[in-house]
Every structure is written in structure tokens, then in C-alpha cells.
Amino acid sequence: MVHLKVTGSKNLENQNGYGEPVIMAKNISYTYPDGTDAVKGFSISIEDGERVALLGPNGCGKSTLIMLLSGLLPPSSGEIKILGKKPDRKNSEFLRRNIGVVFQNPDDFLFNPTVREELLYTPAQLGMRFEEAIALVKEYSKKFEIDDVLEKPPFRLSGGEKKKVSIACSIMLKPRILFLDEPTANVDGKTRRKIIELIGNSNSTVIVATHEIDIVPKIATRVVVIGDDRNVRADGGLELLERKEFLEDAGII
Amino acid sequence: MIEVIERTAKEASHFFQNFLTSERTVYQKGFLQGVDSRVKIPSFFILIVLAVSTFNLTKLFPLLIFLLFLAFISKISLKLLVSRVWLFTLFTFIIVTPKIFYPFFTMDGLIYALTFTLRVLIAITSVSLIILTTPFSDMVSTLRAYRLPSSMITILVLTYRYIHLTFSELFRILLARESRRVSKMSFSETWKSGGNTLGLFFIRVLERSERVYLSSLARGGGYRAYSKPFRFSLSEGFFTTSVILFIWWFI
Numbered sequence: 001m002v003h004l005k006v007t008g009s010k011n012l013e014n015q016n017g018y019g020e021p022v023i024m025a026k027n028i029s030y031t032y033p034d035g036t037d038a039v040k041g042f043s044i045s046i047e048d049g050e051r052v053a054l055l056g057p058n059g060c061g062k063s064t065l066i067m068l069l070s071g072l073l074p075p076s077s078g079e080i081k082i083l084g085k086k087p088d089r090k091n092s093e094f095l096r097r098n099i100g101v102v103f104q105n106p107d108d109f110l111f112n113p114t115v116r117e118e119l120l121y122t123p124a125q126l127g128m129r130f131e132e133a134i135a136l137v138k139e140y141s142k143k144f145e146i147d148d149v150l151e152k153p154p155f156r157l158s159g160g161e162k163k164k165v166s167i168a169c170s171i172m173l174k175p176r177i178l179f180l181d182e183p184t185a186n187v188d189g190k191t192r193r194k195i196i197e198l199i200g201n202s203n204s205t206v207i208v209a210t211h212e213i214d215i216v217p218k219i220a221t222r223v224v225v226i227g228d229d230r231n232v233r234a235d236g237g238l239e240l241l242e243r244k245e246f247l248e249d250a251g252i253i
Numbered sequence: 254m255i256e257v258i259e260r261t262a263k264e265a266s267h268f269f270q271n272f273l274t275s276e277r278t279v280y281q282k283g284f285l286q287g288v289d290s291r292v293k294i295p296s297f298f299i300l301i302v303l304a305v306s307t308f309n310l311t312k313l314f315p316l317l318i319f320l321l322f323l324a325f326i327s328k329i330s331l332k333l334l335v336s337r338v339w340l341f342t343l344f345t346f347i348i349v350t351p352k353i354f355y356p357f358f359t360m361d362g363l364i365y366a367l368t369f370t371l372r373v374l375i376a377i378t379s380v381s382l383i384i385l386t387t388p389f390s391d392m393v394s395t396l397r398a399y400r401l402p403s404s405m406i407t408i409l410v411l412t413y414r415y416i417h418l419t420f421s422e423l424f425r426i427l428l429a430r431e432s433r434r435v436s437k438m439s440f441s442e443t444w445k446s447g448g449n450t451l452g453l454f455f456i457r458v459l460e461r462s463e464r465v466y467l468s469s470l471a472r473g474g475g476y477r478a479y480s481k482p483f484r485f486s487l488s489e490g491f492f493t494t495s496v497i498l499f500i501w502w503f504i
Binding site: 067070073099100101105107108109111112113114116117120121124125126127130133153155 | 417
């Protein structure tokens, strides 16, 4: 097993004057009810505005990590702080206002009768004014090229369209932290380019889980490599992507 | 067994999807499609109440003709309408048939059976016209506008959405099994395989429901929704006037 020296990782305590890190996880683990350890002793500190790619092979626990770091699942052990707050019921509304999560499978994510209502769902929950929400929907449906499917039920859309709708639902609210789980999986080249462009244009702190090495330089500046043994192998800059032997050993290429 | 499950799943999926909405007709440019659902749905509800509160055939027939006229100007074909109502109507008629012959044939019994069937026919035709001319989202916003409990509406929305999804899940399982089956199974193997399929289906549905819950949580997790702005146009005016005239004539 090849372990690289951590080159660009941040310490768990804040060092750069941005205030507290937007996400701080200390030694978190998650075990599924059947006893499978999805995440083992994971620690990370993410600063405001960072773009982090969680890069790892299938089944290494990336999706579970996204759920944990976004506060949707409580860890079995360890501690997480998001925007300085513990992800508990008391802080739930605050976190939902500041965090956007895009799930890997859009079928899990989209549940309203039409695409328009999908886009209006979260603004309504957040108490945004109707006119303001409609203007946002207009702007982002055009940006994401989904303005011609606004009246369609989401389950009638193609895979790429569903993905774009899911991402639009989260990005349009300009969350402080945006989590994306395999945003470009199962989409064609054109949709993939569009998604990469839109994620690139977002001003949020971005955390992307992916196994697609080629998209990482386009959407991230920091790479956390997770091996097929679910351990963090390295946390550093984009130069990690050039170490073929290391990536092969981690099961990524 | 597998074939039976497959056929049942396919039929059920088709039925539920088309029972709640008809995407083919709701977006046509017809009269009822242009009437705001907040006017249309209560108006039809009133017509149903009128129909089921009378045993007067001379009042029921004009009402049925009025509904057929509405279907015509809304570009709903008679064939489509009949295909949605005939089964319930026939079933109702069979239920009341004994009334005609018990204890022996009477004209009163026949009129009662016809009236009863006609009342059911009018009620089902009205519901069908709502479904065929109203997008599901508008039905939901109407329920919201009339302040039905939001948790109930959300359950309805999720049911509609996930009926499609769960049946697609079942299809995929059945298709995958079919693609890997090389020989004809014995009777006991068929039962065993069917049981396994259903077990797998329930596990997958459970897992999916957990993911859906998390996603709704990630997106705010509430029941709030916007209501569309209401404008009273000529269509709403004509429709409301017609319904009021019917009420006046009935009473």
C-alpha cells in the first residue's frame, strides 16, 4: 500500500484567518446496521471557499461521507461541526439554509409533480417570496437549459435532464456549502460539460464525491484520496492526480 | 408466477399513473384545460353533489349531456371518456339489477336501476373530466388553496410520485431475472423465485424510502408550497355561470 505524505491538507484547527473552518470533522466513523463500516476514523477541515474532491473507487464510502459531512446522517462516533454548529435537530434549519446537497441518484432527490415545483420546493420551505422564487427559477432554468421541461413530471425526464434539475435545485439558492455526489455519473458528454461549467461558476464552498479522475482538475483545487480499504490515502493539491502508481494502488485507476 | 407478477406490476403501474393524471390530454388547448382548477374542481364537486341528490331522470340526463358537451369543447374524445367510465358504470348496473326483478319485474325497479346507474355515471364522468383536463400539480395546488392538511397533500404527492418509481424498480428486478433465466423452472422453483423477487423488491423500496427521506431533509423537509396567482377570465366566468344555472334549475 502506498501512502503519500499529506502535502496540502489543512490542520483541524483554523490557521488562515477566515474564522472557523466551514466543516470540521474529527475522527468520524459510520457503521451501517448490518455491521458494515462505511467510514472509518475520517478527519478533515475545510475552509470557506475551498473546492474539495473526495476521490475514491466505488464502495469506498464517499456517498456516506457526503451524508455525514452535510449533517444528514449522524456519525456512529467522532465529531462534526458545520459552519461552527453541531448538526443536530436544534441547528437543522440553519444548516438547511446554508447547505445544498445533490444526491447521486436524481430519482431519490426529485419528488414533486413538475420540474417547476421541484425548483420552487426549497424556496417555499425557506419562506422566500413567490416573485423572488419565480425569478430565480426563470434565471436558473435558462442557465441549466431546462426551461423547456418545466411543466414535465421529473420522472419523465432523461437521466441528464434529471441530473441538471437536481443540481439546479441546489445551486440556485447559492448555498454557502455545496455537496455533490457523483454529479457527472451516467450523463452524456454535452451534459457533463455543462454540469462542470455550472459547478465551476458556483461561488460556494464545494465538496464533490467522485471516482472520475478527469473532472477533478476542472472543479476542485484540493483532493482527498480514499482507498478501496476506506482509509484516507492522501489529502493534497492537484499534483496528486499525476501519481499514477499511487492512484492505481488506491483502486482509482 | 414471475409472469403473473410481471403482468400485474405492469398493469398496476399503468393504471395508477393514468388514474391520477393524463399527460396526453391535460396540455391540449381545450375549454376545461383553460379553466383555473380552483374554480373547476369545486364546481365539478357541486355537480356531483347535485347528481347524487336527485332521483329525477329528467334532471340527470341534461346534466350528463352538459358534461359530454364540456368534454367535446375540451377536445376529450368520447372513446377515451367511455374507456374510463364504462367499467364502474357496468359494475354499478349489475349491483342494482336485482332491484328490477325482485320480487318480479317492475317499471319502478327499472327506473330506479337506471337512475342509480346514471348518478354513478355522472359522478365518474365528472371525476374523469377533472383528471383529463387538470395537471396533477394543479390538483395539488387546488387542495392547498382550500387549506387541506399539508401533510395529507404531501403524502398524496409522494404516493403519486413513488408509485411510478417503485413499479419501475420492480420491473428492473423482473427484467434482470428474466435476462439471466436459461431454463423453464419447476412449479416449486417458480414460487421460490417469486418469493425472492418480492423480498428483494421490499428491501429496495425500503432503502429507497430512506434515501428519499434524507433528500427531502436536505431540501428543507417541509410541506410549504406557493399558490399560483388567480385570475378570473372568460373561461372561468362561463363555467361558473353554467354551474350556477344548473344549481338554480336543480333546486
